[in-house]
Amino acid sequence: MKVTVVGTGYVGLVTAVGLAKLGNEVIGVDKDTSKIDMLEKGKLPIYEPGLNELFLSVVEEDKLDFYTDIGAAVRNSDIIFICVGTPSLDDGTADLSQVEEVARTVSENLDGYKLIVEKSTVPVNTARWIKRTIELYNKGKRVDFDVASNPEFLREGKAVYDFFHPDRIVIGVDSERAENILLELYAPVNAKILVTDIPTAELIKHASNSFLAMKISFINMISDLCDKTGADVKMVADGMGLDSRIGRAFLDAGLGYGGSCFPKDTRALFRIGEEYHLDFELLKVVDRINLKRIEKFIDKLKDALWVLKDKVVAVWGLSFKPDTDDIREAPSIKIIKELLKEDAYLRLYDPKAMENMKRLFPPDERVEYVDDMYSAVDGAHALLVVAEWGEFKDADLSRVASLMRTPVVVDGRNIFEPGEMAKYGIFYYGMGRGKSV
Ligand code: UDX
Secondary structure, three states: OOEEEEEEOOOHHHHHHHHHHHOOEEEEOOOOHHHHHHHOOOOOOOOOHHHHHHHHHHHHHEEEEEEEHHHHHHOOEEEEEEOOOEEEOOOOEEHHHHHHHHHHHHHHHOOOOEEEEEEOOOOOOOOHHHHHHOOOOOOOOOOOOEEOOOOOOOOOOOOOHHHOOOEEEEEEEOOHHHHHHHHHHOOOOOOOOEEEHHHHHHHHHHHOOOOOHHHHHHHHHHHHHHHHHOHHHHHHHHHOOOOOOOOOOOOOOOOOOOOOOOHHHHHHHHHHHOOOOOOHHHHHHHHHHHHHHHHHHHHHHHHHOOOOOOEEEHHHHHHOOOOOOOOOOOHHHHHHHHHHHHOEEEEEEEEOOOHHHHHHHOOOOOOOOOOOOOHHHHOOOOOEEOOOHHHHOOOOOOHHHHHHOOOOEEEOOOOOHHHHHHHHEEEEEEEOOOOOO
């Protein structure tokens, strides 16, 4: 099939490359010409494990092309996937201006039947607005198109795997024609396909992400009690997770959730509940518990060092989670801000996200970026583990302890075992795992 994917970000690019790999002819479009320039030169504007090889192979097979002219792309396609950003506005509602802009452009280029597919995470009933916009800008002229919802469930760092091995594919449609097109498109993917009406599909996405965020805030609430009572939150989570109705996944206590999805989706869903005058306070509490992680984490550092002024603090992990270069809503951002307020010296290391972080915190006399995890701790008064990249878990702790000025580790992702740390003379603070000092 001939497909246009609008938006070449973390979702759009994986979708475009994945659909091309399934044998479709795909055009990726983005109004950010610098991204399109990079892609046309065979370079990815993002880091996503496994994406580069796949991207190069589909470009080689001439299955994937890039345009900046979205109108031309639409006229050359049967299916248009909307994969643009839907960031939070100040009040938490989703900013749908990029979605509306795509709908307007599509309406001006309807030279025959098109299927417009929402893949971006959007509030329930956004499809109705897309449909109305296309009709409105065609001045009520009878035009032949359908709108469908096909939410993405791609985890950053595992997005390529998730595209080809999803737990489920959700298709929200209101015509048989749209249903048949999407069933044919996804036929090569061996996964459960759930066909629903459009609002249901839109809501499945917001509800799923908000539920996962709630699970994380729940275990973080419990970890605060573990800190007070000496219980071990990892074991509590293991005990809970053995109940098949609960499941162990997404019960890892720590610095909480970041990224471009959970924070925005929980806030957006809360605002949608408010608009219908429903009590969605639960989601407000989920957000509040999550935001509190940073304060709890800094308090542990203060408990260890007393005074932070002029102390050298090493930070391992700047991305919002491992295996991505994405720093959107990363806990590291708030932590760096807090430490700079306290006049500390920062030694920052991340395997992939440093270039993105330098745009927010350029190197200066108090902010230094280093090339490896051991340089970060050399002469440091404390080490903060903020994103749990695999290499940190394998760190040589005796080397870390000997390099540090004072051997203090505040482990925001519980990657180390408290019992182990005393062996190296390390003053260790976990999240919900007590402290071994
Ligand atoms: C999420 C959803 O998983 C995915 O289905 C959706 O399409 C997009 O949003 P993503 O945000 O990429 O994916 O990462 P995910 O692995 O879900 O983690 C989200 C955040 O929760 C990260 O900041 C992670 O550090 C945090 N997290 C995750 C926890 O704090 N504890 C956990 O147990 C799991």
